[in-house]
Amino acid sequence: MQACGECGKAFKSKYAMRRHALTHSGERPFGCPCGVAFKQKSHLRRHELTHSGGRPFACGEPCCGMAFTQKWNLGRHALQKHSPEGCARHKHEEQRVCHGLQSAGYQFCAATGDYMPLPNGFTREMRFDLECVSGRGAGRIARVDFVVTPPDGGCVVFLEVDEGQHRHGHAGGLRRMARVMETLARGAHTHVPVWWVRFNPGPFKHGGSEAGGGQPREARLQRLVELLSALPAQSSTGGTLAGLVYMYYDSAADGSLLLLQEGGGSMCEDWRVLVHSVP
Secondary structure, three states, rough: OEEOOOOOOEOOOOOHHHHHHHHHHOOOOOOOOOOOOOHHHHHHHHHHHHHHOOOOOOOOOOOOOEEEEEEOOOOOOOOOOOOOOHHHHHHOOOOOOOHHHHHOOEEOOOOOOOOOOOOOOOOOOEEEHHHHHHHHOOOOOOEEEEEEEEEOOOOEEEEOOOOOOOOOOHHHHHHHHHHHHHHHOOOOOOOOOOOEEOOOOOEEOOOEEEHHHOOHHHHHHHHHHHHHHHHOOOOOOOOOOOEEEOOOEEOOOOOOHHHHHHHHHHHOHHHHOEEEEEE
């Protein structure tokens, strides 16, 4: 046994004792070229992933494709998104959105192959075959929570309910959306432009302060419905990305989306210039 000379705490190895001693000395021997230093080498390695963009912990669920820098983030993702309890909670939020669309006069229609809903209609869990573009990541199919056609029929909206704001899977979410868009471009799924809307029904921070409590869920659903009818039809060919909207996502003091600051390097400029934020 090895004992600490400062507090007397005992350890089984000299390595463990030396690592503990750093808590008393404040020394940070493992430095990164960016100027940040750490007490443990493992912490430095984890930090280096923020520079390299590496995400070594990938989700093993089919059609997911999410990857993370830390193992515990992968575990939390699995609990929130793939456990029976997490799936039930997510479907509950989706059902609230479904009721909101129907209350606004949208008609539900079952997904039928490559056909999009008629104007003023929506479908759920539309399946896209990614076989032709699956070489760049896991998952050969993707499902979109809602596909909505606004009343004027000038565009199609791919609506995703993001309770967790893609907090630890933004890059994976972008890859998935890009692969769906490439699939659309290769096929005959739609002849009108496509908007992606990512709607967060949970808490969020606006300008760095908690704002979710001041936005009743009914009011947020109403604003979502209003947005769907207000999205402009861009003058572009079918299957082209018209825009990407994040609703009720965390934002900085200047109003910029935090997820773009944290994971912006993974977003190509063609997508970045089309991003809109709804606080």
